[in-house]
Amino acid sequence: MINKLISNIQKTKAPVVVGLDxxxxxxxxxxxxxxxxxxxxTLEGAAEAIWxxxxxxxxHTWDLIPAVKPQIAxxxxxxxxxxxxxxxxxxxxxxxxxxxxxxxxxxxxGSTSAAYAxxxxxxxxxxxxxxxxxxxxxxxxxxxxxxxxxxxxxxxCKDEKKGLFIxxxxxxxxxxEFQDQLVDGRPLYELxxxxxxxxxxxxxxxNYSYVGAVVGATYPEMGKVLRxxxxxxxxxxxxxxxxxxQGKDLVHFFNEDGLGAIVNSSRGIxxxxxxEKYAAFGAEHFAEASRAAVEDMVKDINGALxxx
Amino acid sequence: MINKLISNIQKTKAPVVVGLDxxxxxxxxxxxxxxxxxxxxTLEGAAEAIWxxxxxxxxHTWDLIPAVKPQIAxxxxxxxxxxxxxxxxxxxxxxxxxxxxxxxxxxxxGSTSAAYAxxxxxxxxxxxxxxxxxxxxxxxxxxxxxxxxxxxxxxxCKDEKKGLFIxxxxxxxxxxEFQDQLVDGRPLYELxxxxxxxxxxxxxxxNYSYVGAVVGATYPEMGKVLRxxxxxxxxxxxxxxxxxxQGKDLVHFFNEDGLGAIVNSSRGIxxxxxxEKYAAFGAEHFAEASRAAVEDMVKDINGALxxx
Numbered sequence: 001m002i003n004k005l006i007s008n009i010q011k012t013k014a015p016v017v018v019g020l021d022x023x024x025x026x027x028x029x030x031x032x033x034x035x036x037x038x039x040x041x042t043l044e045g046a047a048e049a050i051w052x053x054x055x056x057x058x059x060h061t062w063d064l065i066p067a068v069k070p071q072i073a074x075x076x077x078x079x080x081x082x083x084x085x086x087x088x089x090x091x092x093x094x095x096x097x098x099x100x101x102x103x104x105x106x107x108x109x110g111s112t113s114a115a116y117a118x119x120x121x122x123x124x125x126x127x128x129x130x131x132x133x134x135x136x137x138x139x140x141x142x143x144x145x146x147x148x149x150x151x152x153x154x155x156x157c158k159d160e161k162k163g164l165f166i167x168x169x170x171x172x173x174x175x176x177e178f179q180d181q182l183v184d185g186r187p188l189y190e191l192x193x194x195x196x197x198x199x200x201x202x203x204x205x206x207n208y209s210y211v212g213a214v215v216g217a218t219y220p221e222m223g224k225v226l227r228x229x230x231x232x233x234x235x236x237x238x239x240x241x242x243x244x245x246q247g248k249d250l251v252h253f254f255n256e257d258g259l260g261a262i263v264n265s266s267r268g269i270x271x272x273x274x275x276e277k278y279a280a281f282g283a284e285h286f287a288e289a290s291r292a293a294v295e296d297m298v299k300d301i302n303g304a305l306x307x308x
Numbered sequence: 309m310i311n312k313l314i315s316n317i318q319k320t321k322a323p324v325v326v327g328l329d330x331x332x333x334x335x336x337x338x339x340x341x342x343x344x345x346x347x348x349x350t351l352e353g354a355a356e357a358i359w360x361x362x363x364x365x366x367x368h369t370w371d372l373i374p375a376v377k378p379q380i381a382x383x384x385x386x387x388x389x390x391x392x393x394x395x396x397x398x399x400x401x402x403x404x405x406x407x408x409x410x411x412x413x414x415x416x417x418g419s420t421s422a423a424y425a426x427x428x429x430x431x432x433x434x435x436x437x438x439x440x441x442x443x444x445x446x447x448x449x450x451x452x453x454x455x456x457x458x459x460x461x462x463x464x465c466k467d468e469k470k471g472l473f474i475x476x477x478x479x480x481x482x483x484x485e486f487q488d489q490l491v492d493g494r495p496l497y498e499l500x501x502x503x504x505x506x507x508x509x510x511x512x513x514x515n516y517s518y519v520g521a522v523v524g525a526t527y528p529e530m531g532k533v534l535r536x537x538x539x540x541x542x543x544x545x546x547x548x549x550x551x552x553x554q555g556k557d558l559v560h561f562f563n564e565d566g567l568g569a570i571v572n573s574s575r576g577i578x579x580x581x582x583x584e585k586y587a588a589f590g591a592e593h594f595a596e597a598s599r600a601a602v603e604d605m606v607k608d609i610n611g612a613l614x615x616x
Contacts, residue, residue: 023419024434032435041435073420077427078434079441080392087388107450108413109480111331112381119385126332126386127340127349133387142415144452145478146485170453172417177454177503181496183489188496192486 001137001163002205002212002234005099006259008066014298015254017101017236018061018290019266020089021071022050026271028283031056047081050074053286054089057270058096060287064294067099069236069264090136101236102136105167107149114152122156138163140214140236143192150199154211158203163210163234166199168192168226171216171239189222190229197230208234208260215253217245217263224252227260235261241268241297247304254305263301269293309445309471310513310520310542313407314567316374322606323562325409325544326369326598327574328397329379330358334579336591339364355389358382361594362397365578366404368595372602375407377544377572398444409544410444413475415457422460430464446471448522448544451500458507462519466511471518471542474507476500476534479524479547497530498537505538516542516568523561525553525571532560535568543569549576549605555612562613571609577601 009015024032024046032049039045058068068089075086090100106116120139123130141153143166153164169179169189179189193213200209209232215223217239227235235253239245240263253261272278272293273286281289317323332340332354340357347353366376378401383394401408414424428447431438449461449472461472477487477497487497501521508517517540523531525547535543543561547553548571561569580586580601581594589597 021420023423036435041437043432043434043439043441046432046434071416071420071423073414073416073423073427077423077432077441079427079439080388080395082427082441083391084388105416105450106381106413108379108381109478112329112379115331115379115381115385119381119387119390124351124354124385126351126354127344129349131351131387133351133385133390142413142450142452144450144475144486145480146482146487148480148482167452170417172453172456174454174456178452178496178500179454181489181491181499183491183496188486188489188491191489195485 001099001161002208002210005067005163005234005262006208008099009259009262012064012066013302014065015262015301016065016294016297017067017069017262017264018057018065018269018294019069019071019103019238019264020054020057020270021074021266022053022270023074024049026267026274027053028273028286030284043078043081046078047085050082051085051088054085055092056287057290058093060291061294062096062098064291064298065098067101067262068093069101069103071103071266087134090134094137099137101138101140101165102134103140105140105142107142107145109145110148110152113149117153117156121153121162122160138165138212140165140167142167143195147195154199154203157210163212165212165214165236166196168196168213169215169219169222171218175216190225193226193229196233200230200233204232208232212236214238217249220249220252227252227255231255236264237261238264241265247300250301251304251308258305265297269297309407309469310516310518313375313471313542313570314516316407317567317570320372320374321610322373323570323609324373324602324605325375325377325570325572326365326373326577326602327377327379327411327572328362328365328578329382329574330361330578331382332357334575334582335361336581336594338592351386351389354386355393358390359393359396363400364595365598366401368599369602370404370406372599372606373406375409375570376401377409377411379411379574395442398442402445407445409446409448409473410442411448413448413450415450415453417453418456418460421457425461425464429461429470430468446473446520448473448475450475451503455503462507462511465518471520473520473522473544474504476504476521477523477527477530479526479551483524498533501534501537504541508538508541512540516540520544522546525557526551528557528560535560535563539563544572545569546572549573555608558609559612559616566613573605577605
């Protein structure tokens with residue numbers, strides 16, 4: 001799957017991923033009104049609004065991008081109905097040839113991590129049959145529980161040719177509280193990065209490992225160090241745009257081959273029509289605003305890469 | 309909710325929680341066969357088997373115990389159908405007066421943690437209406453992202469009078485890989501424990517905080533230290549029984565008032581009929597075996613507490 005991700009990136013010349021994190025506040029009124037008219041102001045109504053919103057954004061951007069990253073929390077908050085749309089979004093994006101990164105940040109002890117791995121990346125056994133429940137291509141994983149929380153995910157990835165992005169240094173302001181603590185003079189996230197590199201050696205694609213890392217765009221200097229520590233690791237970089245990261249901050253996340261990183265933007269793309277810059281599109285044409293925002297983001301990042 | 313948990317513990321004289329982590333391998337054949345006959349070897353069939361299994365265990369143990377802890381991964385692996393049974397199990401246990409600890413180990417950056425918090429402990433807004441999607445009483449939370457991953461959960465707990473158990477030192481063998489790393493000569497889990505105590509001060513019940521901690525039974529010496537660092541924190545202790553923890557290892561997790569800890573057993577209770585000790589019950593009477601295992605566990609822990 002890492003090979004497919006890279007091939008999609010090369011085809012689109014766009015090392016970006018669109019975060020499908022549809023908060024209701026981002027969804028234009030006309031879509032919500034239509035969904036509420038049909039299903040009422042219910043969980044089903046919210047789910048329908050999210051689905052129509054996602055579909056229109058995907059329809060307007062899929063040819064420009066290699067991958068999407070739905071954030072499961074934004075669906076899970078609407079319970080079963082929300083999770084149905086999470087699954088529907090995954091299936092729709094995969095049909096379009098997009099790589100789907102499930103931003104699930106799961107992680108638990110052995111057999112429990114195995115259940116998450118099976119449910120999201122693999123197939124669960126029911127008697128003599130087996131079923132893929134969510135079937136994302138990649139999943140994000142929280143490493144706090146150590147190797148025996150991560151290995152069950154790696155095992156499933158080997159079987160299914162899928163992939164992981166493991167949290168190393170997250171983009172949020174307080175990520176340093178624990179991640180930056182010095183262990184023998186070096187921050188904890190470097191240790192986690194070394195572990196990610198080690199886990200990744202056991203499951204290599206052509207040039208990069210199936211086991212990637214998450215490093216926030218908001219910490220470019222740390223990205224530089226982590227790039228060195230994890231040379232064969234693809235880095236998923238959240239925090240671009242709305243969270244403050246810019247193209248020029250991102251060059252150090254990439255290797256000399258122009259690969260090695262994929263930059264996520266969520267709000268900055270899916271709610272682009274709410275920004276002054278794209279306001280002329282209007283709420284009715286929100287998905288065209290998203291397309292323009294993708295084009296600008298790709299230009300910003302590729303420009304920064306070319307001029308480094 | 310911490311007050312209700314404590315009142316339930318005092319009423320039952322049982323500082324234990326039954327982990328409802330129903331792997332299909334634990335479920336007796338006669339239940340699976342019946343479910344598969346009705347729904348086929350499908351995700352619905354698996355979900356029905358899990359539901360019948362859970363229901364019978366709850367029916368045979370609810371009067372002995374204060375709380376249950378369903379592990380969402382065991383449901384999530386069966387996709388939407390599994391998650392429906394997760395929800396059904398929560399509702400059924402709450403109707404029985406049990407406190408429900410959702411073992412979800414979620415944790416993300418600000419707005420995303422807020423979505424998880426709303427979906428599991430609070431109410432999500434849809435237009436002018438609001439809905440509780442999963443509605444557990446407590447949730448487990450992963451602290452790797454720091455305060456701004458945890459605070460949204462605390463905010464919802466304050467509004468809804470619900471509670472958290474934050475991972476501090478997990479029960480698995482490799483938990484030390486990151487959690488035990490020394491920061492200024494002290495292990496990381498102590499720093500996390502201090503943070504938990506600090507977060508907890510802002511939301512106190514009568515004697516204990518709404519913000520609890522997870523510390524594995526498999527690390528009793530660390531439990532002793534953490535008990536001191538977090539005096540007002542309820543400790544959820546996994547790892548009893550199948551993972552190797554014993555009553556005598558657990559006394560240091562409790563305060564002098566006999567409170568302050570609640571010990572989880574999953575496999576050891578729900579699959580008790582598979583142990584030699586309870587084999588005489590037979591698979592048909594698996595839930596009676598579970599009841600006997602709860603009684604033995606309570607005796608073991610209370611005995612250890614009395615003789616300390």
